[in-house]
Amino acid sequence: MKPPRLTRTGDAAPPGIVHFGPGAFFRAHLAPYTDEALQAAGGDWGIVAVSLKSPTARDQLAPQGGVYTSVALAADGMAPKVISAITDVLVAPEDPDAVIDVLADPAIRIVSLTITEKGYGYDPATGGLDPAHPDIAHDLSNPNFPTSAIGFIVAGLEVRRQSDTPPFAVLSCDNLPSNGALTRAVTLDFARRVSPDIADWIAAEVSFPSTMVDRITPATTDANRAALVDLTGTMDSAAVFHEPFRQWVIEDDFPTGRPEWEAAGAQLVRNVEAHELMKLRCLNGTHSALAYLGYLAGYETIADTVANPNFARFCEVLWREEITPTVPKPEGEDLSAYCATLMRRYRDPAIRHRTWQIAMDGSQKLPQRLLGTIADTLAMGRVPHGLCLAVAGWMRYVGAVDEDGQPIDVRDPMAERLQAAGTVEALLAIREIFSENLVVQSDFRDGVRAAYRALERDGARATVRAFVAA
Numbered sequence: 001m002k003p004p005r006l007t008r009t010g011d012a013a014p015p016g017i018v019h020f021g022p023g024a025f026f027r028a029h030l031a032p033y034t035d036e037a038l039q040a041a042g043g044d045w046g047i048v049a050v051s052l053k054s055p056t057a058r059d060q061l062a063p064q065g066g067v068y069t070s071v072a073l074a075a076d077g078m079a080p081k082v083i084s085a086i087t088d089v090l091v092a093p094e095d096p097d098a099v100i101d102v103l104a105d106p107a108i109r110i111v112s113l114t115i116t117e118k119g120y121g122y123d124p125a126t127g128g129l130d131p132a133h134p135d136i137a138h139d140l141s142n143p144n145f146p147t148s149a150i151g152f153i154v155a156g157l158e159v160r161r162q163s164d165t166p167p168f169a170v171l172s173c174d175n176l177p178s179n180g181a182l183t184r185a186v187t188l189d190f191a192r193r194v195s196p197d198i199a200d201w202i203a204a205e206v207s208f209p210s211t212m213v214d215r216i217t218p219a220t221t222d223a224n225r226a227a228l229v230d231l232t233g234t235m236d237s238a239a240v241f242h243e244p245f246r247q248w249v250i251e252d253d254f255p256t257g258r259p260e261w262e263a264a265g266a267q268l269v270r271n272v273e274a275h276e277l278m279k280l281r282c283l284n285g286t287h288s289a290l291a292y293l294g295y296l297a298g299y300e301t302i303a304d305t306v307a308n309p310n311f312a313r314f315c316e317v318l319w320r321e322e323i324t325p326t327v328p329k330p331e332g333e334d335l336s337a338y339c340a341t342l343m344r345r346y347r348d349p350a351i352r353h354r355t356w357q358i359a360m361d362g363s364q365k366l367p368q369r370l371l372g373t374i375a376d377t378l379a380m381g382r383v384p385h386g387l388c389l390a391v392a393g394w395m396r397y398v399g400a401v402d403e404d405g406q407p408i409d410v411r412d413p414m415a416e417r418l419q420a421a422g423t424v425e426a427l428l429a430i431r432e433i434f435s436e437n438l439v440v441q442s443d444f445r446d447g448v449r450a451a452y453r454a455l456e457r458d459g460a461r462a463t464v465r466a467f468v469a470a
């Protein structure tokens with residue numbers, strides 16, 4: 001007999017948030033925090049989720065009335081929690097006007113984003129908008145029929161401006177440095193190209209708080225879903241499975257209000273930058289390093305990779321010698337304790353986070369995860385050989401052939417260009433990834449070249465072993 005489907009019981013909170021990008025991370029992070037804030041303190045903070053591309057999230061959530069289970073995976077079993085904060089799910093390409101209408105609704109006071117790095121149409125070389133990004137280019141030519149989050153936000157704000165409705169706050173929850181300021185820069189750049197009036201209004205009126213978000217959330221598998229049916233007796237197509245740990249640091253700048261997220265343990269602070277830098281460099285930086293080198297070494301998950309003592313030691317050397325010296329200590333944090341906790345999280349055997357998943361979109365991730373740290377270490381007069389090895393690992397990975405001669409399914413908006421590049425020199429010449437200031441430094445180039453040669457000659461396992469033995 002088929003198990004019954006999870007359904008909503010009780011009323012949904014009236015909506016106050018529109019969220020772009022209702023994937024697994026949002027369902028494991030912002031939505032549970034908001035759900036708990038609603039339960040603790042109430043408020044009209046239901047979430048209208050908007051998919052920008054595929055109908056998958058809607059097809060999973062709508063038959064369940066928007067409710068789903070957020071499951072913390074622990075060594076001793078699963079801890080499920082039903083989340084009811086999502087009140088509706090829209091699929092933007094099916095009805096863009098419906099999205100603009102909800103963005104224009106005065107009840108909406110926050111628009112949040114988990115659209116991944118490539119969703120911002122950001123050009124790291126200029127620090128502004130990339131007008132050649134396909135969705136951005138489309139939206140600049142058709143500002144009333146947007147396809148991108150930035151296009152929708154500007155279209156929604158324009159309706160609010162014309163109807164004298166106060167703006168919503170725009171809350172980026174992606175792993176980008178100074179994500180609030182970055183979102184503001186691309187939004188203003190986009191708006192300026194549409195009309196100076198809307199750009200001036202946004203500059204004067206709209207707040208873009210920065211955030212640091214953290215919870216390891218591997219892609220959901222059929223085995224996860226089946227285990228949940230065994231535990232609860234109900235079928236949930238929209239369930240997400242994640243580590244027990246979570247952290248959210250938010251710049252407290254919401255002129256028209258916000259849920260009481262602190263009731264759920266979020267940290268509302270004046271300045272998030274130091275927390276973001278710590279997380280991006282210590283967690284995401286080593287995640288990417290372990291993903292490329294671990295994949296090449298034949299490991300399926302991060303936990304498998306750090307179960308090899310040489311890779312665990314490699315990661316610890318990166319933290320101690322190359323990463324934390326570049327990270328100012330955020331208030332209330334202890335960097336070595338933070339990294340020790342990270343290693344415990346990586347080792348967690350209940351979390352099967354695939355190296356292949358983290359390896360995706362490297363062209364969008366490398367600058368803020370690895371290259372900024374490399375530049376800062378070089379400026380201190382030292383050569384970060386471990387991080388150069390990580391970059392060389394990425395270069396081998398995007399070559400799309402593994403150490404056994406098998407093809408690698410490289411997922412990256414620049415995948416074709418990266419594979420066609422073919423050499424270290426050609427990859428270093430890609431200015432969207434490697435800044436001029438970095439590649440002119442011969443210590444960096446030599447470090448990457450030497451590491452790449454070692455990977456070609458000896459493979460990832462032996463190269464990492466030799467690195468930690470040196």
Ligand code: CS2
Nearest residue numbers: 213214215216284287357358
């Ligand atoms: C990971 C992140 O996939 C990736 O690139 O590094 O998703 C990471 O798991 C989260 O940022 C953890 O908070």
